[in-house]
Amino acid sequence: MSNVGIVIVSHSPKVAEGAADMVRQMVGDDVPLAWAGGNGAGGLGTDFAEIAAAIERAWSEAGVAILVDLGGAETNSEMAVEALPDDKRAKVVICNAPIVEGAVIAATEASGGAPLHVVRRTAEELSP
Amino acid sequence: MFDAALRKRLLSAAAQTIVAHTDELTALDSAIGDGDHGFNMKRGFEAVQGSADAFAAMSAPEMLKAAGMKLVTTVGGASGPLYGTLLMSLGKALPEAPTRAEAVEAFAKAIEAVKARGKSDVGQKTLLDVLAPTLAALQAGADSAAVAQTARQAAEATAPLRAIRGRASFLGERSIGHVDPGARSACLLIAALCEVWSEYA
Numbered sequence: 040m041s042n043v044g045i046v047i048v049s050h051s052p053k054v055a056e057g058a059a060d061m062v063r064q065m066v067g068d069d070v071p072l073a074w075a076g077g078n079g080a081g082g083l084g085t086d087f088a089e090i091a092a093a094i095e096r097a098w099s100e101a102g103v104a105i106l107v108d109l110g111g112a113e114t115n116s117e118m119a120v121e122a123l124p125d126d127k128r129a130k131v132v133i134c135n136a137p138i139v140e141g142a143v144i145a146a147t148e149a150s151g152g153a154p155l156h157v158v159r160r161t162a163e164e165l166s167p
Numbered sequence: 168m169f170d171a172a173l174r175k176r177l178l179s180a181a182a183q184t185i186v187a188h189t190d191e192l193t194a195l196d197s198a199i200g201d202g203d204h205g206f207n208m209k210r211g212f213e214a215v216q217g218s219a220d221a222f223a224a225m226s227a228p229e230m231l232k233a234a235g236m237k238l239v240t241t242v243g244g245a246s247g248p249l250y251g252t253l254l255m256s257l258g259k260a261l262p263e264a265p266t267r268a269e270a271v272e273a274f275a276k277a278i279e280a281v282k283a284r285g286k287s288d289v290g291q292k293t294l295l296d297v298l299a300p301t302l303a304a305l306q307a308g309a310d311s312a313a314v315a316q317t318a319r320q321a322a323e324a325t326a327p328l329r330a331i332r333g334r335a336s337f338l339g340e341r342s343i344g345h346v347d348p349g350a351r352s353a354c355l356l357i358a359a360l361c362e363v364w365s366e367y368a
Contacts, residue, residue, distance in 0.1 A: 079243055110332075110333055114285065118252075
C-alpha cells in the first residue's frame with residue numbers, strides 16, 4: 040500500500056486497541072495500521088519488541104507515523120526506530136500529538152495519500 | 168584479573184541488589200510515579216542474570232551492549248531504554264582493555280547518551296542526579312567506597328527536588344519530599360558494583 044502507515048503505542052493494550060478501532064472506523068482498510076500496548080508480561084507498560092513488530096505490520100514505502108502516550112512509550116518507540124535498518128529508519132516518525140486524536144487525524148490525512156511529513160504535521164497541530 | 172568470573176560477579180551483584188530492593192523501589196515509585204519501577208527493574212535484571220554466563224564470556228564492551236539490549240527488551244517501562252542506553256553506550260565507548268581514565272571517559276559518554284534519550288539533564292529528579300555526581304567522584308579519583316557513598320548521598324539529595332521529567336513531573340510540587348526511584352535504583356547498582364570492585368582492586 041502506498042499510504043502512510045500508522046502505529047499506536049500505549050501503556051495500555053486496551054487504549055492502543057481502542058484507538059486503533061476508532062482509526063479503522065474512520066479510514067477502513069485504506070491505511071496500514073498496527074498497535075502495541077502493555078509490557079509483554081500482561082501489565083501496563085510498553086515493549087520494545089512489540090513496538091518493532093507493530094512498525095513491521097504497519098510498514099508502508101510511504102513511511103510510518105507513530106503515536107505514543109506517556110514517557111516510556113516514547114523512549115521505547117525511539118529505540119525501536121533506531122534499531123531499524125538505515126533505509127527504513129528515515130521513513131518513520133514519532134508524532135508529538137495526543138494519542139487518540141492524533142492517530143485518528145493522522146490516519147485520515149494518510150488515507151488521502153498525504154506524504155509522511157504532512158501526516159505528522161497535521162497530527163502535531165493538535166498539540167498546543 | 169578482570170576475567171569472566173569477575174564480569175559474572177558484577178552482573179550478579181547488580182541483579183541481586185535490584186531483586187532485594189524490588190519492594191522499596193516499588194514503594195518509592197508508587198509515591199510519585201506509576202509504581203512499576205521495582206517490578207520492571209526486577210524483570211529486566213533477572214533476565215540479565217539468566218544470561219549471566221553467556222554475557223560474562225564476552226569482552227566487557229560486548230557484555231555491556233548485550234546486557235543493555237536485554238534490559239531494553241525486558242524491562243517494559245521508561246527505565247528499560249534509559250538503563251539500556253547507559254549500558255549499550257558504555258559498551259560502545261569502552262575499549263577492550265580500558266585504562267581507568269578510558270573507562271571514566273566512556274562512562275561520561277554513556278551519561279550524555281542517557282541525557283539525550285530521556286531529553287533530560289541533571290537537577291530534574293532522575294537517575295542522572297546520581298550518575299553525574301558518581302562520574303565526578305570517579306574523575307576526582309575516588310576509591311570504590313567513596314564512589315558508593317557519593318551515589319548514596321546523591322540519591323538522598325533527590326528528595327527535595329521537583330520532578331521535571333517522567334511520570335513524577337505530573338505531580339509538580341507534590342513530587343518534592345520523595346527520593347526519586349530511578350536515582351535510588353542507580354545508587355543501588357553503583358553501590359553493589361563498587362562492593363565487588365573493591366574486593367577486586
